[in-house]
Amino acid sequence: MLQDVVSVSLPVNERMRIKKNHFEPYNLTGNEKRICIVTGIHGDELEGQYVCYELIRRLSENGHLLNGIVDIYPSMNPLGMDSIKREMPIFDLDMNMIFPGSETGAVAEHIAAAIMNDIKGADICIDIHASNIFLREIPQVRISKETAPKLLPYAKMLNVDFIWVHSSVTVMEATLSHSLNKAGTPTLVAEMGVGMRITKSYGDQLLDGIFNLMSKMGIWAGETRNVSHPIVSTDGNVSLIYSDTSGIFMPTIKHWAGISKGDHIGDILDPLTGTVEQEIFAPCSGIVFTLREYPVVYEGSLLARILGGC
Amino acid sequence: MTKENIVTLKSPYRDDFEINGYRFGKGEKTCCIVGAMRGNEVQQLYVCSQIIRALSNIEKKGDLAHGKQIMVIPSLNPFSMNIQRRFWSVDNTDLNRMFPGDANGKTTQRIAAGIFDFIKEYQYGIQFTSFYISGDFIPHVRMMDTEHKNIGLANLFGLPYILLRKPKPFDTATLNFNWQNSDTSAFSVYTNETEHIDEESAHIAVGAVLRFLSRMGVIKYQSHGGYMATTLEEEHLMSVHAQSGGIYRRIKQPGDEVEQGEAMAEILDPFEGTVIEEIKAPANGIVFFAHKSPLVLENSVVYKIIKRLHI
Known part of the structure; x- marks a missing residue:
């Protein structure tokens, strides 16, 4: 009704x-x-x-x-x-x-x-x-x-x-x-x-x-x-990865995938100069449960959340 | 006067995002004045520009007090203003809901943190801001009703009203609230306009700030005494609602006196032009806030009235 x-x-x-x-x-x-x-x-x-x-x-x-x-x-x-x-x-x-x-x-x-x-x-x-x-x-x-x-x-x-x-x-x-x-x-x-x-x-x-x-x-x-x-977790087990610069984020990992500390997560590119502005590496091991979808980023844009904590 | 950079952020496609401040005098951090935090706060930008102009003249005359400094930040969000958006140009978040900020957080939290770190140690904080509903106010000083409020100081602006607002959860992330929390005496000053420049109320606002600075011994400035302010609590203002949607014809203006039953506004049928509702004053009083848009929705707050009881 x-x-x-x-x-x-x-x-x-x-x-x-x-x-x-x-x-x-x-x-x-x-x-x-x-x-x-x-x-x-x-x-x-x-x-x-x-x-x-x-x-x-x-x-x-x-x-x-x-x-x-x-x-x-x-x-x-x-x-x-x-x-x-x-x-x-x-x-x-x-x-x-x-x-x-x-x-x-x-x-x-x-x-x-x-x-x-x-x-x-x-x-x-x-x-x-x-x-x-x-x-x-x-x-x-x-x-x-x-x-x-x-x-x-x-x-x-x-x-x-x-x-x-x-x-x-x-x-x-x-x-x-x-x-x-x-x-x-x-x-x-x-x-x-x-x-x-x-x-x-x-x-x-x-x-x-x-x-x-x-x-x-x-x-x-x-x-x-x-x-x-489900996995039950608190803030302490979640690591947030932010961009340190602006540009285009190109991930090299898949969503909801396991990663190890130091793995390459993606790059931030400058489409005008053709340079890599920042390489992003995993600060800890875990599973990527949040991954940036929209490519344009500023300093402070959230790129990923990892369940695992550091 | 020195011009200083407060925040710089690299943009992928535009010039760098920059927040600049103008410092007058040297010594203890006495007063910080901030203007447009939203992209449509043109009046707030204009008022600050006129304050900078006035302070420059005062400085040239040698009328700044020794050992005190004033900081004026006319725009905290030029990116949004340049593309005519009210909120942050990328994700539409409100910078005035990001304080005290987080230097390691998301973009607008980082901007807020950069601003707040720079301005939090000032003794007095004055912000020119706007209301989320389109409309005009009587010029007034607004303060959060917290243990840190200082009504005596708010009186020194010489504006007719001081409005106290009981903080709601979202207020806890505003600049005013966080300034107060960090022991800055914080005041929000509202003038008549936001998206357009109203010279008369801008002049009143500039005069109010200079009067405040003069009375606090920060500058030497000759001005008339202004008003002995009436202090109001926001929750005691009487809201007048529209009962219909349609074209809005305002009759009473901010500051007007109204008698109970007197016509304050009309709502017209948008197709046939007939009056479908006459909005009448529910009590004797003074118009404190008046809806401005030519269109109105059912149940909109079209007026806020100071009931005669308070006068």
């Missing part, structure tokens, strides 16, 4: 609508568990679109296997998604920096508050992100240290390759996931792929995890597939 979560009149003959697709069992008992699948807060992150499509397709065809409520929100930032823009157009505002919002606030805060109110009270929420256009990520779940005891069991059900337990940063308090967790709704952030693209294999992997999670929570009575056992 399609529903408007919130809508706002735009200046010229149009309403901006945030929509969800609501699924519930044929016979409601009032005790059903509810899961929310959210994506598209950043308009350039499309990996969640295939997940929503396929999830809705399977639920539509197998309503008799549903024992709980599933709410699917494919586009939290419909204007951004439609105009290939990461931020909320009009305000140029990162939508994931305005939660929990305010019902009496300006337009963006009001929208954020309406989203919060709609999701709050769910038994679990999955917020699916792609990376931005600059970096490619393996399927992973990111949770803060504070929420790890509660969220780690759910995260392990999601069939991701990696769970990153990171330290909290104050600015992250304005994200949807932090705000929902603070409001008592367990929320996981799934991150995979790259901005402006859809990686079907990653989507299928996460879908298996979502059905597994729904099954374990008693929401889904259909078949599920075995899920992988």
